[in-house]
Amino acid sequence: MDIKEFDTAAYRERVKLWSGTLKWWVQARAFVELCPVGIPYMRILDVGCGTGRMAQVLTKVTGHPITYEGTDVIDICDPDLPFTRLTKSYLPFGKSTFNIVIAHHSLMHVADPEHLLWEMKWCLMEGGAVGVAVPNVWFERLDFLEKIASAHVPDPTVKHRFARHDLERLFRKHFIHYEIIPHGPRALGFGPRENLYAWATIR
Numbered sequence: 001m002d003i004k005e006f007d008t009a010a011y012r013e014r015v016k017l018w019s020g021t022l023k024w025w026v027q028a029r030a031f032v033e034l035c036p037v038g039i040p041y042m043r044i045l046d047v048g049c050g051t052g053r054m055a056q057v058l059t060k061v062t063g064h065p066i067t068y069e070g071t072d073v074i075d076i077c078d079p080d081l082p083f084t085r086l087t088k089s090y091l092p093f094g095k096s097t098f099n100i101v102i103a104h105h106s107l108m109h110v111a112d113p114e115h116l117l118w119e120m121k122w123c124l125m126e127g128g129a130v131g132v133a134v135p136n137v138w139f140e141r142l143d144f145l146e147k148i149a150s151a152h153v154p155d156p157t158v159k160h161r162f163a164r165h166d167l168e169r170l171f172r173k174h175f176i177h178y179e180i181i182p183h184g185p186r187a188l189g190f191g192p193r194e195n196l197y198a199w200a201t202i203r
Contacts (some may be wrong), residue, residue, distance in 0.1 A: 007168065011157060012076050014063055015050045028057045030183055031104060031133045031197050039129045039201070043067040045098040047120060052077040069098070071105075091119045098123050102131040108160045121174050124202055130175070132198045137161035139194045142187035167198050175200035188192025 018024055021039045032054075035041075036135040046054050049070030058066050077083040084092060086118065090109070101120040107113045120130050142162065160166075164180055171178040177200060184194030 013075055014155070015074070016076060019051045019053045024053075025057065027133070027184065028104060029061060029197060031131065031195075032061045032103075034181055034183075034197055034199055035100065035131060036129050036199055036201050039127070040099050041066050042098070044069065044100045044102070045091075045093065045120075045123060046070045047101065047103040047116070048072055048109065049077055049083070050074075052081040052083065052203040054102070054104060055081055067086070086137055091116075091123060093123045095122055096125045099125055099128045100131065101128070102133075104131075104133045107132050108134050108158050108162065111159055113160055114173065116172055117174055121200075121202070126202055128202055130200045132167070132171075134162045134167065134192060134196050136167055136182065136192050136196050137163050137166075138192040139184075139187045142191045143194075162196060164196055167196050171198055171200055175202070177201045177203060 006125075013199055041058065041064070044058060046052070046068065049072050052070045055066070055068040055070070057063070058068065070077045070081055070082060070085055072083075073086045075083070075085050086092070101121065101124050103116070107116060110116050117130070117132070124130055164182065167180055171180070179199055181197045181199075182193035183197050185194055
């Protein structure tokens with residue numbers, strides 16, 4: 001991972017703006033609410049945490065305090081939250097450390113998403129859950145009219161784009177129990193949904 005490409009003022013501002021929107025909150029809440037029933041919301045790792053706003057979403061959905069840990073290659077996380085800055089291309093956490101490990105719109109930014117998913121599983125306790133959210137590439141391709149109208153600027157740090165079968169392939173290699181859930185508005189009103197959410201458990 002070339003960490004320097006993320007450590008720019010433009011990228012930091014982009015992340016702050018996006019995570020401060022109502023749309024981000026609605027998507028993040030929907031993602032968390034799909035976490036498999038019965039998983040204890042205890043110690044949670046947020047990979048690619050940005051500002052750490054996901055901690056608020058998790059607390060709101062669970063209705064009780066959580067133990068949250070954020071990690072990212074840039075340090076814009078809320079200073080009141082536990083945070084580990086990534087300086088290498090691996091997660092600096094021990095085996096079976098967290099009950100839930102999530103990557104909300106961050107998997108597409110890494111050079112080797114399959115390896116990151118393996119590391120997320122490595123950090124997971126037995127009975128825990130891994131959750132991933134990524135944009136649906138087919139929504140992006142069909143939603144070009146809106147992008148033209150809004151003068152959309154592509155994110156140069158995106159290295160991978162995922163269709164449902166791509167996410168299925170990744171999860172099938174590492175998990176027996178998983179589910180891929182398309183979510184959000186449809187492209188052109190009737191096409192593919194905007195995001196793909198995936199949750200897997202170790203039983």
